[in-house]
Amino acid sequence: MTSGFFEGIEKVRFEGVDSDNPLAFRHYNPDEVVLGKRMEDHLRFAVAWWHTFAWEGGDPFGGATFERPWHPQDDMGRAKLKADIAFEMFELLGQPFFCWHDADIRPEQGNFADNLRTLEEITDYIGEKMQDVGTKLLWGTANMFSHRRWMAGASTNPDPDVFAFAAATVKSCMDATHKLNGENYVLWGGREGYETLLNTDLKTELDHMGRFLNMVVDYKHKIGFKGTILVEPKPQEPSKHQYDYDAATCIGFLRKYGLEDEVKLNLEQGHAILAGHSFEHELAVATAEGMLGSIDMNRNDYQSGWDTDQFPNNTPEVALAYYYVLKAGGFTTGGTNFDSKLRRQSIDPDDLIAGHIGGMDVCARGLKAAAAMIEDGGLETELTNRYSGWETPAAQAMLESNLDDITARVLADAVNPDPRSGRQEKLENYVNRFV
Numbered sequence: 001m002t003s004g005f006f007e008g009i010e011k012v013r014f015e016g017v018d019s020d021n022p023l024a025f026r027h028y029n030p031d032e033v034v035l036g037k038r039m040e041d042h043l044r045f046a047v048a049w050w051h052t053f054a055w056e057g058g059d060p061f062g063g064a065t066f067e068r069p070w071h072p073q074d075d076m077g078r079a080k081l082k083a084d085i086a087f088e089m090f091e092l093l094g095q096p097f098f099c100w101h102d103a104d105i106r107p108e109q110g111n112f113a114d115n116l117r118t119l120e121e122i123t124d125y126i127g128e129k130m131q132d133v134g135t136k137l138l139w140g141t142a143n144m145f146s147h148r149r150w151m152a153g154a155s156t157n158p159d160p161d162v163f164a165f166a167a168a169t170v171k172s173c174m175d176a177t178h179k180l181n182g183e184n185y186v187l188w189g190g191r192e193g194y195e196t197l198l199n200t201d202l203k204t205e206l207d208h209m210g211r212f213l214n215m216v217v218d219y220k221h222k223i224g225f226k227g228t229i230l231v232e233p234k235p236q237e238p239s240k241h242q243y244d245y246d247a248a249t250c251i252g253f254l255r256k257y258g259l260e261d262e263v264k265l266n267l268e269q270g271h272a273i274l275a276g277h278s279f280e281h282e283l284a285v286a287t288a289e290g291m292l293g294s295i296d297m298n299r300n301d302y303q304s305g306w307d308t309d310q311f312p313n314n315t316p317e318v319a320l321a322y323y324y325v326l327k328a329g330g331f332t333t334g335g336t337n338f339d340s341k342l343r344r345q346s347i348d349p350d351d352l353i354a355g356h357i358g359g360m361d362v363c364a365r366g367l368k369a370a371a372a373m374i375e376d377g378g379l380e381t382e383l384t385n386r387y388s389g390w391e392t393p394a395a396q397a398m399l400e401s402n403l404d405d406i407t408a409r410v411l412a413d414a415v416n417p418d419p420r421s422g423r424q425e426k427l428e429n430y431v432n433r434f435v
């Protein structure tokens, strides 16, 4: 017996590029083998519970536009109905994974003990549904930004009681993630930053955040959680400045607090843009350090500049992102989470399905284009050629020498390098053949 919420919608199938069925996949064919692996196993798509089921369509100027049978979300009965409908959607889409914050799946009780009780109850309920439907948990996380207690931060709060509440909250969410065999645990610190430096002791806050993350890692080992701990960079919004600004900042932070072998990154396309980077920049920085964990594949509106969390719809951007994911060897515990929400006028149940189909299709196209570039090897050959001068023993020896000796050689050999073209237009034209 289903809830009837998605009444009239059939299980979504791959019908190929010629299909004109608005609720079919044209590019995402889970069983198609790409570079020796099924597409589903490459992409590892996840639905985000918060945007898909918890967000009610409000914006800074207006309230809810969605009317769902699980509203208002202040009651355990309706939290269970929301879970029922979520799994009906996962089944329709053939969804391999999902993600949640504690606050998305249980009602807010206003105190820790009751929040813990309802979290345990709802995650038991969700666990049974996972058995039936087969959708797995990509990651769990704690919402430590919505409730007013978090307004001045969680682990970086000036009030030690808030730090304590945060520690207990993360412990409860790690326990729930572990119970549901989650493959990762994420920390995103929307309020771990400041509104004004005038009231902020930046050093103390960073030290507390570093200590907190060490406790998280210790607890992971204590309970035998085999998943990966991930932090998600974002430069600002909701805080004016967030400490996890971008991939490079997070990597520096992790090294400072001795966490570089324990924690990886969950990179989000829209956050990369907010930080003034491209998504592939963030992916390249993380993979250069061996710290790519997982991705949130949702785009911003480039005109408004806001973190609008839209489903991806730009194949060339997505193709370059997966190019770096594939170059790094693909996902291990990570995957592609759609941290994406509908536009607030898209109020019909089938808009939810269509949004996910579109995102999955664009990612499938991007993955195939990226795989074709890897197979062709053109970009790799270009890199090999561009850096080939460094393959000689003399060039390698220079890296072990010093400024005096290098200068002597420059004088003796009358070194006077000839500039070579960077060939950017040719490379852009090359990429254009595949996307």
Ligand code: XLS
Residues within 6 Å of the ligand: 101, 141, 186, 187, 188, 232, 234, 268, 296, 307, 339
């Ligand atoms: C917000 C973040 C958030 C994290 C999970 O911008 O992307 O949704 O992914 O807390």
Ligand code: NI
Residues within 6 Å of the ligand: 268, 270, 271, 307, 309, 339
């Ligand atoms: Ni985001």
Ligand code: NI
Residues within 6 Å of the ligand: 232, 268, 296, 339
């Ligand atoms: Ni995100």
